[in-house]
Amino acid sequence: MWARSQCIALLLLCALPALAVEPTEMLKDPALEARARQIGQALRCVVCQNQSIDDSQAEVAHDMRRAVRERLQAGDSDDQVFAYMVARYGDYVLLKPPFKARTLVLWLGAPALLLIAGVALLFAARRRRTATVAPPPLNEEERVRLSVILGDQWDFHPERSEGACGKQERSLGLRPRDDS
Amino acid sequence: MSRRLLYLLPLLTLALMAGFFAWSLLIGRDPAAIGSVVVGRPAPPLNIPALQEGQAPLTDALFKSGKPVLVNFFASWCAPCLAEHPLFMRLKEREGAIVIGIAWKNKRDEALAWLKRLGNPFQTAGLDLEGKAGLDWGLSGVPETYAVDGNGIVRLHFRGPLIERDLTDSVIPFLKGNTP
Amino acid sequence: MLELVLALLSAATVGVLLIPLLGSRFDAKSRFEGELGIYRDQLAEIERERTNGILAESEAAAARTEVERRILAAADQAAAVPSSKPPSTLHKVLPPGLALAVPLLALGLYLQLGHPGLPSAPFARGSAPAEEPHMDIARLVVEARARATEHPDDPEAQAALGEALTLEADGTVTQPALEAFNKALQRNPGDPRTLYYLGLHQAQSGDSAAALARWRDLLTKYPDAPFAPGLRAEIERVARAAGVDPGLPPAPTGPSREQQDTMAKLSPAERQQAIRGMVEGLAERLKENPQDRAGWLRLANAWKVLGENANAVDAYVHADSLAPVDARQLADWAEAYVRQLKPGDPPPPAAVAVLERLEKAEPRNGLALFYLGAASFASGDKQAAARRWKALLSRLPPDAPIREMLEQRIKEAEAK
Numbered sequence A: 001m002w003a004r005s006q007c008i009a010l011l012l013l014c015a016l017p018a019l020a021v022e023p024t025e026m027l028k029d030p031a032l033e034a035r036a037r038q039i040g041q042a043l044r045c046v047v048c049q050n051q052s053i054d055d056s057q058a059e060v061a062h063d064m065r066r067a068v069r070e071r072l073q074a075g076d077s078d079d080q081v082f083a084y085m086v087a088r089y090g091d092y093v094l095l096k097p098p099f100k101a102r103t104l105v106l107w108l109g110a111p112a113l114l115l116i117a118g119v120a121l122l123f124a125a126r127r128r129r130t131a132t133v134a135p136p137p138l139n140e141e142e143r144v145r146l147s148v149i150l151g152d153q154w155d156f157h158p159e160r161s162e163g164a165c166g167k168q169e170r171s172l173g174l175r176p177r178d179d180s
Numbered sequence B: 001m002s003r004r005l006l007y008l009l010p011l012l013t014l015a016l017m018a019g020f021f022a023w024s025l026l027i028g029r030d031p032a033a034i035g036s037v038v039v040g041r042p043a044p045p046l047n048i049p050a051l052q053e054g055q056a057p058l059t060d061a062l063f064k065s066g067k068p069v070l071v072n073f074f075a076s077w078c079a080p081c082l083a084e085h086p087l088f089m090r091l092k093e094r095e096g097a098i099v100i101g102i103a104w105k106n107k108r109d110e111a112l113a114w115l116k117r118l119g120n121p122f123q124t125a126g127l128d129l130e131g132k133a134g135l136d137w138g139l140s141g142v143p144e145t146y147a148v149d150g151n152g153i154v155r156l157h158f159r160g161p162l163i164e165r166d167l168t169d170s171v172i173p174f175l176k177g178n179t180p
Numbered sequence C: 001m002l003e004l005v006l007a008l009l010s011a012a013t014v015g016v017l018l019i020p021l022l023g024s025r026f027d028a029k030s031r032f033e034g035e036l037g038i039y040r041d042q043l044a045e046i047e048r049e050r051t052n053g054i055l056a057e058s059e060a061a062a063a064r065t066e067v068e069r070r071i072l073a074a075a076d077q078a079a080a081v082p083s084s085k086p087p088s089t090l091h092k093v094l095p096p097g098l099a100l101a102v103p104l105l106a107l108g109l110y111l112q113l114g115h116p117g118l119p120s121a122p123f124a125r126g127s128a129p130a131e132e133p134h135m136d137i138a139r140l141v142v143e144a145r146a147r148a149t150e151h152p153d154d155p156e157a158q159a160a161l162g163e164a165l166t167l168e169a170d171g172t173v174t175q176p177a178l179e180a181f182n183k184a185l186q187r188n189p190g191d192p193r194t195l196y197y198l199g200l201h202q203a204q205s206g207d208s209a210a211a212l213a214r215w216r217d218l219l220t221k222y223p224d225a226p227f228a229p230g231l232r233a234e235i236e237r238v239a240r241a242a243g244v245d246p247g248l249p250p251a252p253t254g255p256s257r258e259q260q261d262t263m264a265k266l267s268p269a270e271r272q273q274a275i276r277g278m279v280e281g282l283a284e285r286l287k288e289n290p291q292d293r294a295g296w297l298r299l300a301n302a303w304k305v306l307g308e309n310a311n312a313v314d315a316y317v318h319a320d321s322l323a324p325v326d327a328r329q330l331a332d333w334a335e336a337y338v339r340q341l342k343p344g345d346p347p348p349p350a351a352v353a354v355l356e357r358l359e360k361a362e363p364r365n366g367l368a369l370f371y372l373g374a375a376s377f378a379s380g381d382k383q384a385a386a387r388r389w390k391a392l393l394s395r396l397p398p399d400a401p402i403r404e405m406l407e408q409r410i411k412e413a414e415a416k
Helices: A002-015 A030-042 A059-073 A078-089 A101-133 A140-153 B002-026 B060-064 B079-093 B108-118 B132-136 B164-175 C002-023 C028-052 C057-080 C089-113 C121-131 C137-150 C155-168 C175-187 C192-204 C208-221 C228-242 C257-265 C268-288 C293-306 C309-322 C327-338 C349-361 C366-379 C382-395 C403-414
Strands: B069-074 B099-104 B124-128 B144-148 B154-159
Touching: A030 A059, A030 A078, A059 A078, A059 B132, A140 C028, A140 C057, B069 B079, B079 B099, B079 B164, B079 C192, B099 B108, B099 B132, B108 B124, B108 C175, B124 B132, B144 B164, B154 B164, C002 C089, C028 C057, C137 C155, C155 C175, C155 C192, C175 C192, C192 C208, C192 C228, C208 C228, C268 C293, C268 C309, C293 C309, C293 C327, C309 C327, C327 C349, C327 C366, C349 C366, C366 C382, C366 C403, C382 C403
Parallel strands: B069 B099, B099 B124
Antiparallel strands: B069 B144, B144 B154
């Protein structure tokens, strides 16, 4: 019973967003604090590497959160705050990488591949369709062989209802299935 | 025949990707190394109180002496700082290096006691209790070491403790005026 | 348990992969029959859609022609492959081979890179601190500092202070520790402990080459010392970190890993028996090869541990005859002598000779002072006896249990 309640407590913990922002750090102005949160979610903690600074308990993340709030209070725009961080920690600090020449492959690589694959599929489909539009009819020899292979059941060709071909042409292919 | 080759295409793509990943794994690149944007730029501004009470604060003037300077962020609570400490003693005593220590998020008396217990490799030491100077330098934790050349440009950056190879390969050549 | 589950999982996976691979091996003919059934269904479907008006007449004709062409192509293929021919060896071996290669490769990689014997982390963490002897390092430092201040010229006290300061700094030789070791080295240039820590300092301050040279030197001088295995490990560690060859002399042959393992399984009495057997084996080998000085020293040490002090003395005599033993071994040798004495008896002349050598090498050695005092007393030189015992008394801690007895004997020596 105890173990179960512990389990449930653990699950509840997991369900909560793991915010590391401490109450003492928060700004009094709710609008400014909201902006700080938005910026904090987009900045990478340079110690944990896969957490935003708002999610990280690291010392540096704490400093960065405080710096974000100081800049905002000093009247900086969001872009200016990001620029402030990039000047110190590089593009690396941005969880969303910027769009520039060095990151071109990162941004465009996947869509480009998707595009190429789509175009190729389109071409293939078109070719298949044109192929089915006008298949040359079977010639006489092919018809004979087919009749041998399919045996009696091969009789619903409307334009060949004469069923001219007998079962004497065994030498051309395999034995008919239901024969013998 | 060309159909067959077409079937090989996914396999070929897979082999190409596997080769690329193996290559990036084996060239010895440290994926956790994130570099520093400070390298190659003028040293970030510095204005912090001296660790020893009553001494003049540490400012940018330290980088305008025309001599190369090492800046070491440390803390008495940091075990790797202890490990790299003998290297700084050697840099001071055998190589005549000017090392500036910055106690990061460290209480003044604890940092002073630590230096007294181990020996003091720093020509001058400052106190960055709030981690503000650390943020300006793009610090992610302690220990971290920057090498600033005589023109005040940051030339080297080491995240984590210095080891013997760092000394022989880059720090000592840097002090001798050979920027690697 | 986990291994079994993992093995079953991989076996199941391989099985699932293999079943279709093995099952799909019809001969060409029966495969064609299967295909033909599908094509028949397709033709019927087309016909149905045509009669229902879903397919236009022309579309139906085109679709039917396509299917018919496929039938013909399949028939050609089936005819081309002689149905009696067994599948090629490659075809037979490749799928099961590949399916088996994956788990086998994985196992090989695991044995290469993994740590099958590694205990789970919580267990290791839980048990490790309990086994570590609790040591009050702060008190150790205070005591060592007091002693070093009291005896600034005693290399032993200085080295102990350096060691305590190093322990306090989690194994880093700090600047004050270095100063203490340098003082110790001035008074006693050959002290292995001081030399070890000075080497450690060199390694820590980025001069691995100097550290390794110093340590190798130390190891050559003391190949059989109790600290030798630890020193070897340190040399290897530092050499590996610096990426150089450790350049170690070959290790003296000790019990092999298997011997140690079987040893651990024995009961204490059996173990004692086994050790004795090994020591006797060593003694036999030395009889055939009496020039092996290191072997004699090892034998002496082993006999001493087993309490066979007369045998130990004998082994020390052999080793010493090949080359004079060092101070530490002299102390062990002398100890093996005096342990054979009844309380109160003076040491025999052979023991006195060893004790005198020990006193010369280490003038402050307590063992030498005490027993040489007893020898002097027995031979009538009561002045010398009193001098030695007083020297010993001044070095004893205030709460030493033998203090009282020693004071009593000094009184006796000074009585006349």
